[in-house]
Amino acid sequence: MTIARFMSPLLVATMLLSIGCGTVNTVSTRTTKPADTVHTAHKGINDLLTEIFLHCTDVRLFRSEPSGHLKVQIDVANDGFSTRTFAWKIVWLDAAGNTIESITNVWEGTSVVAGASVTLTSLAPRANATDFVFQLRRSDSF
DSSP states (O other): OOGGGGOSGGGOEEEOOOOOTTOOEEEEOOOSSOOOSOOOOHHHHHHHHGGGTOEEEEEEEEEOTTTOOEEEEEEEEOOSSSOEEEEEEEEEEOTTSOBOOOTTOSOEEEEEOTTOEEEEEEEOSSTTOOEEEEEEEEOSOO
16 A cells, blocks of 8 residues: 555545644544555644644554554654744544544643654554544643
8 A cells, every 4th residue: 555545635634723822733534434554644734733833744654563553653843943842642533433532642742842853653542443633732831
């Protein structure tokens, strides 16, 4: 399977809100049918990250071994001249589009210094996860 196969705009459903205090921005891989292999959500995630002057350089979604659980890795770069701080979380979905409840569905704070990058990683809590939702908000502190 190629990543390019999944780059169509229909794969990424994006809801953008103006960034402000307490505002959460979201991008999801969810469409009318669940994802079945590696794909990318560069455009939607970049739409969110550019609001806080960051950009996504890569998105990887794959089944981890030996558990078979989905794992997502999102590379985020800061090309600016100051450290950027934000909070993020990944919410996992099953084939029906329902949220898979987990103690790991919590906000995580991250800083990226100027000129550096960071990899955001999340492992699905169950093997039946088929998609994820990436949520992002501005954060002055963790």
